[in-house]
Each structure stands twice: as structure tokens, then as C-alpha cells.
Amino acid sequence: MRKFLLAAALIGAATSVAAAQQLDLGGIGKADGATVGYIIQMFGLLTVLSVAPGLLIMVTSFTRFVIAFSILRAGIGLQSTPANLILISLSLFMTFYVMAPTFDQAWNTGVKPLMDNQISQTEAFEKISDPFRTFMLHNVRDKDFDLFADLARERGQVVAKETVDLRILVPAFMISEIRRGFEIGFLIVLPFLVIDLIVATITMAMGMMMLPPTVVSLPFKILFFVLIDGWNLLVGSLVRSFT
Structure with a gap:
């Protein structure tokens, strides 16, 4: 009985402490401007994190890499090799390599001073976006820029x-x-x-009408790509296209 009373007393004490530590939801409506601003900032941060993959695609070199790799796989005739995970991962790491100076500048001039409370959030946004703006201006076509600039002027x-x-x-x-x-x-x-056309011409001349030319040309295309060291040439050319 004594143990039961002791346990009941402990449970009651814990319940009273938990009740004392409960959040007063009714006080949110009476919160001051600083609290409301903090809540808005948190929602804004969560929103930015949710669209971070899209931002990475929009303002970096990722788009060019992944399109080139996808067309390469289709040109060889392989449906799922290399896998999408491999192509996307390679595109991401190539993006990090090409964008490293831009990322470093954005971190040193914008993110780090903001974390150290040296600049305001508005100033940090400008300093973070400036390196990406410079990168995009350097790589955008004049015709494409003029298109959206003219639409904005209208x-x-x-x-x-x-x-x-x-x-x-x-x-x-x-x-x-x-x-x-x-x-x-x-x-x-x-x-x-060209390899597909040559193989199709040879198979048709030999009278092999029922044999799909792509089945015969696939090993030759893979062998050709390996012999010319295609991955090295392609990756090197893609990276150099941004320098």
C-alpha cells in the first residue's frame, strides 16, 4: 500500500510538472511582432528547404549535365543502364565541381556573415544571390535573355x-x-x-529481315564508346563548356 501511494504521488507530481510546462496555444494570438516574425521566418525556411532540389536545378549547371547523359543513354540504346540514380548522382557531383567557386563565394559573403549576425537577412539574400546571378549572366544566351527582358518591359x-x-x-x-x-x-x-545505319544496311543486304538492327548494333555502339574513352571525353567537354 505504501508503494502504491508513493507511486501515485510521483505520478501526480510528474503530471503537475508536465501541465506547468504545456504550451499556451491561446497566447499565440496575442504574440508580439517579434514572435510572429520568427514564425514567418520558420515557415519561409521550411518552404525554401522543400524547394531546394528545384532551386539546384534552376540556377546551376545540373540541367545541361543530366540532359546530355540522358540523351547518351538513349543514343546507345540502353533503357536502364546506367541507372537513373547513377546519372543523377554523377550530374550532382559534376554540378558541385563546376559550381564550387560560386558556392564558396555565396557562403563566405552571405551565409557565414548571416550566421555570425554580422549582416541582416535582406543583405544576406543579396550577397548569396549575386554569385549565382553572375554565373547565370555569364552562361545565358543573349537571345533568351532579351526574350524575357522584352516581356518584362511590356x-x-x-x-x-x-x-x-x-x-x-x-x-x-x-x-x-x-x-x-x-x-x-x-x-x-x-x-x-551512323553505326545503326551501317548495321541496318548490312543486315538488310544479308536478307536478315526478322533480326532487329538495334540488337546487332548495340554491342558495337558500346564497344565504340569504350574504345574512344567516351565518359572521359564527354565529362571533360561538359565541364569545360562552363569555363
């Missing part, structure tokens, strides 16, 4: 290339990267297409 916006809004620069940069990815993909597919 809406009454003033556009200056040095201080252009990211809402104008990012889509222009993306369509430029997609175009360059397809241009590189065409050059990649062309030799494989």
Missing part, C-alpha cells in the same frame, strides 16, 4: 542586365541550358546513328 518593368531580377534571369538561363543540352546531345547521338 509589363512596364525596367530591366538592367547588371541588376536584373531573378524572376527574369532564371527562366532565361533555364531555356539556354536546355538548348545547349540538346545541342550537345545531338553531337553525342550522331555517331551512334
Whole structure:
């Protein structure tokens, strides 16, 4: 009985402490401006983290890499080799390699001073976005930039290339990267297409009508790509296209 009373007393004490530590949800409506601002910042941070993969694709070199690798796989005739995970991982690490100076500058001038409370959030956003703006301006096509700049001017916006809004620069940069990815993909597919045509001509001349030419050409395309050290040439060319 004594143990039961002792246990009941301990449970009651713990319950009273937990009740005392409960969050007063009714006080949120009476929160001051600083608390409301902190809550808005937290929601903003969660939103940015949720769209971080999209931001990585939009403002970096990832788009060009993944398009070139996808067209390479289709040109060889392999449906799932290399796997999507391998191609995306290789594209990501190549993106980190190419974007390393941009990432370092954004960290040193924007993120680190913000974490050390040396600059405000507004100033940090400008310092973080400036390296990416410079990178995109260096790689965007003039024709694509002029397209979105003219559309913005039709809406009454003033556009200056040095201080252009990211809402104008990012889509222009993306369509430029997609175009360059397809241009590189065409050059990649062309030799494989020649091999397919040669194999199809030989099989047709030999009367092998029921044998798909792609079945015969696949080993030759793989052998050709290996003999020319294709991965080294392709990756090197893609990286050098940003320097």
C-alpha cells in the first residue's frame, strides 16, 4: 500500500510538472511582432528547404549535365543502364565541381556573415544571390535573355542586365541550358546513328529481315564508346563548356 501511494504521488507530481510546462496555444494570438516574425521566418525556411532540389536545378549547371547523359543513354540504346540514380548522382557531383567557386563565394559573403549576425537577412539574400546571378549572366544566351527582358518591359518593368531580377534571369538561363543540352546531345547521338545505319544496311543486304538492327548494333555502339574513352571525353567537354 505504501508503494502504491508513493507511486501515485510521483505520478501526480510528474503530471503537475508536465501541465506547468504545456504550451499556451491561446497566447499565440496575442504574440508580439517579434514572435510572429520568427514564425514567418520558420515557415519561409521550411518552404525554401522543400524547394531546394528545384532551386539546384534552376540556377546551376545540373540541367545541361543530366540532359546530355540522358540523351547518351538513349543514343546507345540502353533503357536502364546506367541507372537513373547513377546519372543523377554523377550530374550532382559534376554540378558541385563546376559550381564550387560560386558556392564558396555565396557562403563566405552571405551565409557565414548571416550566421555570425554580422549582416541582416535582406543583405544576406543579396550577397548569396549575386554569385549565382553572375554565373547565370555569364552562361545565358543573349537571345533568351532579351526574350524575357522584352516581356518584362511590356509589363512596364525596367530591366538592367547588371541588376536584373531573378524572376527574369532564371527562366532565361533555364531555356539556354536546355538548348545547349540538346545541342550537345545531338553531337553525342550522331555517331551512334551512323553505326545503326551501317548495321541496318548490312543486315538488310544479308536478307536478315526478322533480326532487329538495334540488337546487332548495340554491342558495337558500346564497344565504340569504350574504345574512344567516351565518359572521359564527354565529362571533360561538359565541364569545360562552363569555363
